Amino acid sequence: MNDFTYYNPTKIDFGRGKENTIGKHIKEAGVESVLLVYGTGSIKKSALYETTIHALQESGIAYKELDGVVSNPLLSRVNDGIKIAKEHKLQAVLGVGGGSVADSAKAIASGAKYDGDVWDFFIQKAQVTEALPVFTVMTLAATASEMNGNSVVMNDETKQKYSFSSVLVNPVVSVINPELMATVSQEYLAYSAVDIIAHSIEIYFTASTHPNFNSRVVESIVKSVIETTEILLEDPNDYDARGEFAWVASQALNGLTPAGTAGGSFPNHIIEHDLSALYNVAHGAGLSIVIPAWMKWYKEQNTAQFERFAKEVFGVNGADAGIEKLESWFAKIGSPVRLQDANIPKEGIEALALNASELAKIWGMGDLYSKEIIAEILEKA
Amino acid sequence: MNDFTYYNPTKIDFGRGKENTIGKHIKEAGVESVLLVYGTGSIKKSALYETTIHALQESGIAYKELDGVVSNPLLSRVNDGIKIAKEHKLQAVLGVGGGSVADSAKAIASGAKYDGDVWDFFIQKAQVTEALPVFTVMTLAATASEMNGNSVVMNDETKQKYSFSSVLVNPVVSVINPELMATVSQEYLAYSAVDIIAHSIEIYFTASTHPNFNSRVVESIVKSVIETTEILLEDPNDYDARGEFAWVASQALNGLTPAGTAGGSFPNHIIEHDLSALYNVAHGAGLSIVIPAWMKWYKEQNTAQFERFAKEVFGVNGADAGIEKLESWFAKIGSPVRLQDANIPKEGIEALALNASELAKIWGMGDLYSKEIIAEILEKA
Numbered sequence: 001m002n003d004f005t006y007y008n009p010t011k012i013d014f015g016r017g018k019e020n021t022i023g024k025h026i027k028e029a030g031v032e033s034v035l036l037v038y039g040t041g042s043i044k045k046s047a048l049y050e051t052t053i054h055a056l057q058e059s060g061i062a063y064k065e066l067d068g069v070v071s072n073p074l075l076s077r078v079n080d081g082i083k084i085a086k087e088h089k090l091q092a093v094l095g096v097g098g099g100s101v102a103d104s105a106k107a108i109a110s111g112a113k114y115d116g117d118v119w120d121f122f123i124q125k126a127q128v129t130e131a132l133p134v135f136t137v138m139t140l141a142a143t144a145s146e147m148n149g150n151s152v153v154m155n156d157e158t159k160q161k162y163s164f165s166s167v168l169v170n171p172v173v174s175v176i177n178p179e180l181m182a183t184v185s186q187e188y189l190a191y192s193a194v195d196i197i198a199h200s201i202e203i204y205f206t207a208s209t210h211p212n213f214n215s216r217v218v219e220s221i222v223k224s225v226i227e228t229t230e231i232l233l234e235d236p237n238d239y240d241a242r243g244e245f246a247w248v249a250s251q252a253l254n255g256l257t258p259a260g261t262a263g264g265s266f267p268n269h270i271i272e273h274d275l276s277a278l279y280n281v282a283h284g285a286g287l288s289i290v291i292p293a294w295m296k297w298y299k300e301q302n303t304a305q306f307e308r309f310a311k312e313v314f315g316v317n318g319a320d321a322g323i324e325k326l327e328s329w330f331a332k333i334g335s336p337v338r339l340q341d342a343n344i345p346k347e348g349i350e351a352l353a354l355n356a357s358e359l360a361k362i363w364g365m366g367d368l369y370s371k372e373i374i375a376e377i378l379e380k381a
Numbered sequence: 382m383n384d385f386t387y388y389n390p391t392k393i394d395f396g397r398g399k400e401n402t403i404g405k406h407i408k409e410a411g412v413e414s415v416l417l418v419y420g421t422g423s424i425k426k427s428a429l430y431e432t433t434i435h436a437l438q439e440s441g442i443a444y445k446e447l448d449g450v451v452s453n454p455l456l457s458r459v460n461d462g463i464k465i466a467k468e469h470k471l472q473a474v475l476g477v478g479g480g481s482v483a484d485s486a487k488a489i490a491s492g493a494k495y496d497g498d499v500w501d502f503f504i505q506k507a508q509v510t511e512a513l514p515v516f517t518v519m520t521l522a523a524t525a526s527e528m529n530g531n532s533v534v535m536n537d538e539t540k541q542k543y544s545f546s547s548v549l550v551n552p553v554v555s556v557i558n559p560e561l562m563a564t565v566s567q568e569y570l571a572y573s574a575v576d577i578i579a580h581s582i583e584i585y586f587t588a589s590t591h592p593n594f595n596s597r598v599v600e601s602i603v604k605s606v607i608e609t610t611e612i613l614l615e616d617p618n619d620y621d622a623r624g625e626f627a628w629v630a631s632q633a634l635n636g637l638t639p640a641g642t643a644g645g646s647f648p649n650h651i652i653e654h655d656l657s658a659l660y661n662v663a664h665g666a667g668l669s670i671v672i673p674a675w676m677k678w679y680k681e682q683n684t685a686q687f688e689r690f691a692k693e694v695f696g697v698n699g700a701d702a703g704i705e706k707l708e709s710w711f712a713k714i715g716s717p718v719r720l721q722d723a724n725i726p727k728e729g730i731e732a733l734a735l736n737a738s739e740l741a742k743i744w745g746m747g748d749l750y751s752k753e754i755i756a757e758i759l760e761k762a
Contacts, residue, residue, distance in 0.1 A: 001559070001624035003396025008389070014641070015384025178382070211625040213605040213632075220597035227593060243382035244592040247641060251594075256637075260395070260628060 001211055001260045007167055008255050010147050014176045014247065016239075019051050019137045022094065023059030025173040026135055031092040033062040034135070035085045037105045039069050039097045043139065048180060052096050052137065064088050066108075072276050072283070073100040075119060075155045081108035082118060085132065092133045092172075099143030099152075102136045106151040106169035109134045119155060122162035124362065131168040137175040140184055141246035142192035142284065144199060144253035146174035154277055161273040162359070176250070178242035186233055190333040191284025192249070193229040197222050197326075198272075198287045199252040203264030204309070205295070205302055210261035215305070218257055219312045224248045226313075229333055265365055268294050271374055274355045281342045288335035289342060292327035293380035299323065339381050349378045382592055382641045388548055389636050391528050395557045395628065397620075400432050400518045403475065404440030406554040407516055412473040414443040415516070416466045418486045420450045420478045424520065429561060433477050433518065445469050447489075453657050453664070454481040456500060456536045462489035463499060466513065473514045473553075480524030480533075483517045487532040487550035490515045500536060503543035505743065512549040518556040521565060522627035523573035523665065525580060525634035527555035535658055542654040543740070557631070559623035567614055571714040572665025573630070574610040578603050578707075579653075579668045580633040584645030585690070586676070586683055591642040596686070599638055600693045605629045607694075610714055646746055649675050652755055655736045662723045669716035670723060673708035674761035680704065720762045730759045 013021060026034060036052065043049045056063050066081040085093065085108055093112075095105030109132040111118030120126035138146045145151075149170045152163040184192070204210070204218040224244055231241035251257075258264060268290045275286035299306045299319045310322025327337050336342045339349075353375040360369035394402060407415060417433065424430045437444050447462040466474065466489055474493075476486030490513040492499030501507035519527045526532075530551045533544040565573070585591070585599040605625055612622035632638075639645060649671045656667035680687045680700045691703025708718050717723045720730075734756040741750035 001621045001628075003399070005392065005394050007392035011386065011388035013386050018384070209621075211605070211621070211628065212608060213601055213625055213629050216601035216604065217598060220594055220601060223597065224592070224594040240382045240590075240592070243641065244594055247382075247592065248594050260624065 002209070002262050004259045006255055006259050008147065008170065009167070010170045011173045012147060012176060012250065013173060014243075016177060016179055018175045018177045019048065019180065020055055022052065022135060022137055022173075022175055023055035023057070023061055025175075026056070026061050026092060026094065027059040029092070029133060029172050031061065031133060033088070033090045034092045034094040035066055035081060035090045035108060036063045037066045037069060037081060037093060037095045037097070037101055037108065039067070039101055043096055046180075046183070048096065048137070048139065063094075064090060069097065069101045069104045071098075071100050072154045072161060072280065073104045075153050078104050078107040078111065078118060078153055082111035085112040090132070092135060094135045094137070096137045096139070098138065098140030099145045102138070102143070102145035102171070103151040103153060105134050105136065106145070106149070107153050109169050110166065121164040122153060122155070124164070128164065128166035128168050131166065134169050134171045135173050136171045137180075138246070139180045140188070140192065141176070141181055141249040142195045144250050146171060146176060147250040147254040150253070159277045160359070161277040162362070176246050178239055178246050181242055181246060182236050186236075187334060188282070188284075189229065189232055190335045191282045191288075193225050193333060194284040194288040194291070194330060194335050196225050196249045196252045198268055198291060200257055201309070202266045202268055203258045203261055205298065205305055206267065207258070207261035207264035214257055214259065214261055215308065217251075219309070221248050221252050221257070222313050226329065233333065265363070267365065267369055270359050270363060270365065270369065271352075271356045271377065273359060274352045275342070275344065278348070278352060278355065279342065279344050281344070285336050285342055288330040288337055289339055289381050290377070292323055292330070292337055293377050295323045295326070296380050297377045337381075339378065349375050352378060383590070383643050385640045387636055387640050389528065389551065390548070391551045392554045393528060393557060393631065394554060395624075397558060397560055399556045399558045400429065400561065401436055403433065403516060403518055403554075403556055404436035404438070404442055406556075407437070407442050407473060407475065408440040410473070410514060410553050412442065412514060414469070414471045415473045415475040416447055416462060416471045416489060417444045418447045418450060418462060418474060418476045418478070418482055418489065420448070420482055424477055427561075427564065429477065429518070429520065444475075445471060450478065450482045450485045452479075452481050453535045453542065453661065454485045456534050459485050459488040459492065459499060459534055463492035466493040471513070473516060475516045475518070477518045477520070479519065479521030480526045483519070483524070483526035483552070484532040484534060486515050486517065487526070487530070488534050490550050491547065502545040503534060503536075505545070509545065509547035509549050512547065515550050515552045516554050517552045518561070519627070520561045521569070521573065522557070522562055522630040523576045525631050527552055527557060528631040528635040531634070540658045541740070542658040543743070557627050559620055559627050562623055562627060563617050568715060569663070569665075570610065570613055571716045572663045574606050574714060575665040575669040575672070575711060575716050577606050577630045577633045579649055579672060581638055582690070583647045583649055584639045584642055586679065586686055587648065588639070588642035588645035595638055595640065595642055596689065598632070600690070602629050602633050602638070603694050607710065614714065646744070648746065648750055651740050651744060651746065651750065652733075652737045652758065654740060655733045656723070656725065659729070659733060659736065660723065660725050662725070666717050666723060669711040669718055670720055670762050671758070673704055673711070673718055674758050676704045676707070677761050678758045718762075720759065730756050733759060
C-alpha cells in the first residue's frame with residue numbers, strides 16, 4: 001500500500017431545493033461579493049438563474065456576472081472573468097452550471113490572486129499559492145469538479161486543452177440537487193456516464209498495485225453508473241437514480257479511488273483531450289472512442305486486473321470479454337466507439353497523436369506514450 | 382435518495398514514518414502549543430513517545446502532557462485535561478494512541494472552550510460551538526475517530542457511556558502509519574474488526590432505503606475487513622493488509638456510508654455501550670455478542686437487505702445463513718458471541734436492558750428499543 005495524503009475539504013449540500021441555500025453558505029464563509037459564472041443560457045431558460053440571484057440578494061451578497069462559458073471551456077473567457085474579479089475586487093467565485101462552468105470558476109479564482117498569466121498554472125510554470133474561494137451549484141454530473149481541485153481549460157489560441165489541480169480551488173461548498181440535472185439530454189447523459197467510468201477506471205487499470213478495497217469501490221462506481229444510466233434513459237425524472245448517478249460521479253474523482261494505490265495515470269484522458277481540442281468532440285464521446293482502443297492495447301500489462309473487471313462488473317470471464325462488454329454498453333447508450341462515429345478521418349490520427357504525445361510529456365508520461373504508440377492505439381479505434 | 386450534507390475536512394497523512402511529520406502539520410495550522418494526550422504507557426514502550434516529542438520540538442511546538450487514558454475513556458481524565466489546557470492556554474490537543482485517546486482529545490478540545498461542564502455535550506444539554514483544533518497520531522484502527530467528529534466517553538460516577546459529535550472536533554490532521562499498529566494483540570485486532578464491521582452495517586440494515594452504491598461500499602468494507610483480518614492473524618507484519626485494514630476502518634465511519642440513505646440508527650452500539658460500562662467488556666467484544674442476537678431479532682424488518690448481505694458478503698442464500706456466517710466468523714477470529722463468553726450472567730440482562738433503554742431514549746430511539754425489547758434481544762445472546 002502506497003503512502004498518500006487524503007484531503008477533501010469540500011462541503012456537499014445534497015438534495016431537493018438546495019440551490020436556495022447557496023447565499024446562506026456563501027455568507028457563512030464570510031464572503032460579501034462573488035463573480036457569478038454560468039454558461040450559454042440554460043440556467044436562464046430554467047428558473048435557476050432567478051433562484052440564484054434571489055438567494056444571493058437574500059443573503060446580501062453583491063455580484064457581477066460572467067456568462068457564455070462553453071463546453072471545453074475557453075481560456076479567453078477565463079481571462080475575461082479574472083479581469084472582472086480583479087476590477088471589482090470580488091471575494092469569491094460562484095459557478096452555476098456543469099463541469100465547464102466549475103472548471104472556469106476555479107481558473108478564475110486562482111487567476112484573480114495571481115499577477116502573471118493564469119495559463120502558467122496549466123503549463124506547470126507556476127503553482128497556485130492563493131485563490132478566491134469557489135462555490136458551485138451543479139446542473140450536470142460527470143466531471144466531479146464539484147468535489148475536487150481540478151480545472152481543465154482550452155487555450156483557444158494554441159488549441160491545447162490542459163489542466164491544473166490545487167486543493168485551494170476545491171469548492172468550499174457545492175450544491176447538488178439531482179432535480180436540476182433532469183433536463184440533460186440523453187446524449188449528454190450517456191457522455192457523462194462514460195466520463196464517470198473513465199475517471200474511476202484509469203487508475204484501476206494503470207496502478208501496479210491497489211488495495212482490494214479500492215478496486216471494490218471502483219467496481220461499485222461502475223456498476224452504479226451502468227444501473228442508474230439505464231434507469232434514466234427510460235425515465236429521466238427518476239430522482240433516486242439521478243441522485244445516485246450524481247453522487248457516484250463525485251466519488252469517482254474526489255481522491256477516494258486512488259488513495260493507497262501505486263501511482264497510476266490517465267492515458268485515456270490525455271488522448272481524448274485532443275479529440276475535444278481538434279475536433280470539438282464532447283469529452284465523454286471522445287472517451288468512449290479512446291477507452292476500448294486503449295484497453296485492447298494495454299490489457300496484457302495488467303491482465304489480472306482486466307480479468308477482475310470483466311468478472312466483477314459484467315460477470316464474464318477474460319479480459320477480452322470485459323472490454324467487449326464495456327464497448328457494447330457504450331454503443332448501447334448511444335456514445336460513439338469508433339473515430340468514424342465522430343466524423344474523425346483516419347488521416348487525422350497523426351496530428352492527434354502528435355498533440356497527445358506533447359501533453360503526455362507535460363504529465364510526465366512521455367516515455368510510455370510516444371506519438372507512435374498513441375497512433376497505434378488510435379488505429380484500433 | 383435522502384437529502385444529506387457531507388463534510389469531512391480532516392486531512393489524512395498515511396504511510397510509513399508519517400508520525401515524524403506531526404510537528405510540521407501542527408505548525409502549518411498556525412498552532413504553537415498543544416496538550417499531548419496518550420494512554421497508559423504503550424507509546425513509551427515503543428519509540429513513539431520520543432518520536433512525537435522530537436517532532437514537536439523540531440517544529441517549535443510547546444507542549445504539556447496528559448497520560449493515563451484507558452479504553453472506555455473516563456470523564457474524570459477528560460476533565461483533568463481540560464483543566465491543564467485552560468490553565469496553560471494551550472492552543473490545540475494532540476492525541477497519540479487509539480480511539481479512546483482520540484475521543485478524549487476531542488472532549489478536551491471542546492471542553493477547553495466551554496465555560497460549563499463538558500458532560501453537557503454528551504447529554505445533549507449543550508452543543509459544541511467552539512473547540513481547540515485536534516490532531517491525532519493513531520496506533521489502533523477501529524473507531525474511525527481519526528476521521529470523524531465523534532467522541533465516546535464514560536462518566537465514571539454514573540457509569541453512563543455517552544457520545545457527542547461535532548465537525549469542530551474532526552481532527553485537522555490525522556497521521557495513520559500502519560507500522561505503528563503492528564503490535565496490537567490478536568485479541569484486540571479481532572475486536573477492532575468487529576467494531577469496523579459494526580460501524581458499517583448498522584445503517585446498512587436499519588435504513589429503510591439506501592442507494593445501491595452505499596450498500597456496495599459497505600459490502601466492500603466488510604469484505605476487506607474479513608480478508609485483511611485473516612491475513613493479519615497469520616502475519617501481524619503484513620504491511621499492506623494492515624494498511625488496508627486501517628484505511629477501511631476510517632471509511633466505515635467518516636460520513637461516506639450513510640450519505641443519501643434514509644436515516645438509520647445504531648442499536649447495537651447503544652446496547653453494547655452498557656456491556657462496556659457495566660462489565661468493562663472491550664467494545665468490539667461486546668459488539669460481537671450483541672450483533673448476531675440483534676440480527677436474529679431484527680431480520681424480518683428488512684429481509685431483502687439481510688438476504689443481500691448474505692449473498693454479497695458470504696455468497697450464501699438467505700438472511701439466516703448470512704447471520705450464521707457472520708457469527709461463526711466472529712467466533713473464528715476469537716471474539717465472544719455469547720454473554721457467557723464474556724462472563725456476563727443471565728441475571729445481568731435486566732440491568733443492562735434498563736440502562737440501554739435509557740440511552741436509547743436520549744438517542745431518540747426509545748419507542749423501538751424499550752427495556753423489554755432490549756432484554757428480548759439479549760436473551761438471544
